[in-house]
Amino acid sequence: MKSLKQRNFTDTAARWVIKLGGAATVFVILALFVFIFLEVYPLLQSATVTKEDTYSVHGPVMSVGENDRQEVAYVLYNNGTVEFISLHSGATLKRYQVAIPTNSVITSVDKDRNRLVLGTSDGKIFTISITFSESFEGDRRTVIPEVSDECWTPLDNQKGGIHGVTSRGDDSTTVTAVYTTDNHVVLIASEIEKTLLGDGDKKEIQKDITGLFMKQSLNQPPLPILHPSQKENTDERAEGVPETVQAADNPSGILTEEKSATEITSLTLDLFMENLYAGTSSGELFHINVSDRENPFLVETVKVSESAVTALGFLLGDVSLVVGDASGGVHVWMQVRDTMSSSGWALKKVHTLASHGAPVVKIDASQRDKGFVTAATDGTIHLNHATSEQTLLKLTSAAQASTLSFSPKANGIMIADAKEHLLQWHITNPHPETTLKTLFGRVWYEGYEKPEYVWQSTGGTDDFEPKLSLTPLIFGTIKGTIYALIIAVPIGIFAALYTSQFLHNSLKIIKPVIEIMAALPSVILGFLAGLWLAPLMERIFPAIIIMPFFILLSIVLAIFCWKTLPVFGKGWYRHGIEAIFLIPFIVGAIYISIRLGGGYEALFLEGDYREWLSHFLGLQYDQRNALVVGIAMGFAVIPLIFTISEDAMSNVPNSLKSASLALGATPWQTAVRVVLPTASPGIFSAVMIGFGRAVGETMIVLMATGNTPIMDWNLFTGFRALSANIAVEIPEAPHGGTLYRVLFLASLLLFVTTFIVNTVAETVRQRMKLRYSKL
């Protein structure tokens, strides 16, 4: 026998265990919220610097860069020396000298992957390749930096030093454009024509295209265009191109030859080696098509800035162009389809980033995403992301950055400044592409005509721009929910009203039957909706349209039978069994409408309902559409609404009903004027809980819609709901990545919505219970 003390102790211990256990559900709900929130939270954080290093260099630096893992950096000085620096120790690992003439210096550098193109003060163009290879000795890894493939080209018709250079190339072709100190722009294209034996024949073209940049007057009406290369290289002039064609290709019109050529300040060429952009001191941007190396032509000229254009650079994928100007503005432009322009495309400003306080001098784009780094003369450095239009990080260096490099994995920024310092910042920037605006608002993506809501989380290429707007998914969820509720609410509530007020007692077994309907796994409903109902409905759609009419008709017929035939209304055929009595009539109505569907289609829908829909209503018909989902989800929601509102209605105190009937009201009047209003809080919470169920329903929407994230209210097209989207995409989302967190955000939205709805419904129900107990 245990002592009393022991027993009391057990009692107290048990009390605490049970209290804790009881509170466990609260903890679970809290844990759900907190954990999901913690996964979502980093989405809106900006970048941080984890480490900052400074190394010293000696002399003006023209270019810097580092390897993938940020272990070794190269520094290119203006005298042609390349130095490799270990970023662990700061020691110089290796030196290389580019063979530039002794009395000249490098004045301009362009980076094309690992190829560096250098322009010199005496008008020569050098090309080198810088590679970092790795070797393994057991488990030890060493990085071997190397400079290779040095070659050079002089400019024809020596025109002074090179001021700026841009170059892109692949295995066989290289296209380079330079502008010189005496304001000439020269295009150099070299092509290696592979013969069958494998040796290449190198073919090189140099073409002065300065003529394309002659000052234009934009006010004049379009006139036939002067040939772009009327001055130089007449021998290379293509005779096959008539002037009218040139005019068509040249939307912005006119090149009237005025003497004052604008000063070119920056040049950049895209990786397709087709589009050359040049910024000028007057804030204009020239777009020149160089796909035909012999006959480049001006496509358009756009005023991109009030001040001078000071830096140009492409984002990953070479579709978006970053323009930095002398007043510090940073904008992203791209070619957008435009029916107004004759080429069908026009350059438009799509993103605006935070301004620097001083002229922008350097731009380097990420090789991972649509991020880029800009540096201005005042030493400020911004880390930007184009799609989300956010400046994630603002850094400052003591002096102006002479060159800038965004590391290959987009996790570091390196600059060399005018005070002979090499600065390196290690950064973590996990989710640059998400802001509230990109998650919920309209965003102007590459390749789109205007800002739009788009969900497209994965793409085929590396330069894919993730489109993570949740708006289409929220829209889809709302669309599905609304159609489901339109079907479920009236049926659920009226069936509950009938069951609670009019159904004969011997038939109360119907209630548990409908409750079992609630236990039906949604995967079964989804399967039937997707593979049975959807094809069936597609086949007998006209019958579906006329079905409600025939069902109404059959009910009228049933009433008529009930009233006129003498046997009805007596014995077994008493009131309260209408629902059973109606079964054959409604089945008959369904059968008849299916039989007559074809005839109806032939008579009223011109023989083909799809064409009729698209012709008269402008609607498209998909097999798996919102109507199918509405019916299937209605099926899932009806029993919920039915059970809860039936409970509320049958709990309405009898005294109220009796009073109403005693005052002479008919049963129907009593039901509508007394029972419904009294039970309305219960009905409200029933609808709320039904709503919550429909919002979160996953399998039905997954299986019965096409899962296309489109936004239209058409009843006959599909949609993509938040819940189905999570189910489809989370297995492929890497843990901790942006998509992973965005999907957690989607589930947070679902959680919060249903939490509010359920809490409201539960509170209302509790209040109602209290009120009933007082009546």
Added chain:
Amino acid sequence: MKKFLRSGNPYIWLTAGTLTACLLMISGLVVLIMINGFGIFWPHKIVQFTLQDGTVLLGEIAKREPIPHQKDAYRTKVKVGNRDVYGMDFRWIDDAEVVSQTYPVHALAFERREWGNLYGFLQGLRQGDGVKPLEKEAMASLLRESHALYKKIRNIEKKDIGNINYRMEKIRLELKHLTLLQLSEKTRKRAAALNARMAHLEKIYREKEDTLARFYEKAREKEVVVLLADGREKMVPVFQIIRTSMPNEMGAFAKVRFYVAKSWEFIWGEPREANTEGGVFPAIFGTVMMVLIMSIAVVPLGVLTAVYLKEYAGDSFISRLVRISVSNLAGVPSIVFGIFGLGFFIYFFGGGIDKLFFSESLPSPTYGTGGILWAALTLSLLTVPVVVVATEEGLSSVPKALREGSYALGATKIETLWKVVIPQATPGILTGTILAMARAAGEVAPLMITGVVKLAPSLPIDSHFPYIHLERKFMHLGFHIYDVGFQSPNVEAAIPMVYTTTLVLLFTVLTLNLTAIIVRNKLKKWYSTRAM
């Protein structure tokens, strides 16, 4: 008429109509699934069509429907099988094309391990070089022989080689673990011993492989020659044949036998051909096991909460908070639980377990990936409210007199609860558990991201220590429906299987629900009479 309208009776009829609609929907759904689900194993007659262009087709009629936009024209969907010959399983034939339609008595349906059914006429047996005629009686013994061989091969592949692989994997992990430790005489010795065992296992492995190769050789020896409808001859290795049937000459008894055999295979067999044929045993097993693990987790939590709410809480702020939490657990979408399970149980919890206890097999995760345990725990959160509500109901039905009697005898509160109240409330707890199981059996969305796979290589229970493998992925009936119906490469051929799987799932869920209701009523009565 006006009076009738004013009486409101027509509106009553309308509301009656909505209830009728509900009844029709649910009965229609059940009937639809039953017809389609029960029907597929019944042997269909094999029809031979001769078409106007001279083509002869042999197959089963799958569907017949009117041709859209043509009056009184019908077309038939014929399952012609022979996927390896024709490339597709089905073919549509318009009635207008058909010249004659016969039911050849000797037409044979071959059910094969690969490429689906084959329809044709038995010509003979090829063994070595010669072809000799084959009676259908002899066919049965041939099949028995090949099935025995198949069983042997499966045994070696699954059991023996599986065992060896399992042991080799263990040794490999231990070796890896040793390299992580400090090098010493002891570890070196151990490593040498392990390497020796490894070599031994490899030797056995090669022997087993040789036996397998011999068996496979033997399997290829005999081939049945089948005459196809279009006059071509087709060789079918006997080993490939699971079952042959001649539905056109079957009597009622033979048909029933065929039906039972097929149904048996469906329940107890392994899936074949990307889950579109064979059985669903692994899915049934996975579902049951997951549900059982889940109920072990959910019952204590649910009962504690209910006891707290009913016996300890009163009407305090905390109790209202708990009530709201319970109703929210019931209302939060299941996919949210799924994503929570993924983030919390799998990545956070499972990842932690891996780092602590299974570091030698990293980076390939052991618990840090979806598995039956995580799926069951996720679902147990989802089903807590079901248990809470039913237990509360059970607790309320315990007469006050009983408690007071217990207190009067000097029992403490927990003693009263443990010895008097909870035993009385058992029906409620049981009902709640069964309802929770029903809910969990039908839930799919959270499982999809916490450990269900379309084809699990091994069951979560097997003969290797520790026998129950909670970290393994599993198959589930509900997911099977989704996967086969929507992700399979040959949906058309798979649909009958989906209906049958649906039937099994529906049957399970409805039975559980009915049991819950019956248990509630029966036990309530029993206890109330005993308590008197």
